[in-house]
Amino acid sequence: MTATIAKIIWLIGGLAWFALRFTARERSRKTPVRYSGRGAREYALLAASLTGLGIVPFIYVVAHFPRFADYPLNPVQAYLGVAVEVCCLWLFYRSHHDLGHNWSVSLDLRERHTLVTTGVYARVRHPMYAGFWLMALGQVLLLPNWVAGPVGLVGFGILFFGRVAREEAMMITAFGDEYRAYMRRTARVVPWFY
Secondary structure, three states: OOHHHHHHHHHHHHHHHHHHHHHHHHHHOOOOEEEEOOOHHHHHHHHHHHHHHHHHHHHHHHHOOOHHHEOOOOHHHHHHHHHHHHHHHHHHHHHHHHHHHHOOOOOEEEOOOOOOOOHHHHOEOOHHHHHHHHHHHHHHHHOOEOOOOOHHHHHHHHHHHHHHHHHHHHHHHHHOHHHHHHHHHOEOOOOOOO
C-alpha cells in the first residue's frame, strides 16, 4: 500500500463517518432538547477535536503539509490502519443506532431521553468515545506524518478528558441511582478495562 492510497482511505473513512453522523443528527433533531450543557467550554472542546481529527489531517492529505514531518509508510501499518478504521466505523454505526433519538453531538438531554444500556452500551458507557479513539489511532496508522498522524489523539484527548466527567455528572443528575448502577457494571470506554 502506498502513502497516497492510505490518505485516500483516511479520507473515505472521514466521509463515511460524516454520513453516519448526518443521518443520526437528522433522526435525533426531531426530538427537542430538554437540557443543554453547551457553552464556550463545550465549543472549545469540540473545536480541539475537530482540529485534530479533521482540519490538520485534511490539510496534510490535500496539501501535503507539513512535508518535513513525513516518514516512510510501512504497508503492515497501513493495513492495520484500515482494519482499525473499519472497526471505528462499525462502532459509530452501532452507537448511533443503539442511541436512536437520544443522540446529540454535545451535552444534551432530549425530551423523553432514555438511559440506553443495551447493544454496545451493555459493555461500555461511552462506545462513541471508543470509536473516536479508534478513529485517532487509525489516523496515526494511515497518515505517515509525525504531525498529521498523532494530532488526532491530542485533539480528541482534549475533548475526552475535558468532557467525560461532566457528561457522566449530567447523566447521574438525570437518571440517579439507575445510572450509578450502570456505571458499576460497565467500563467507561474499553470493556473489562477502563
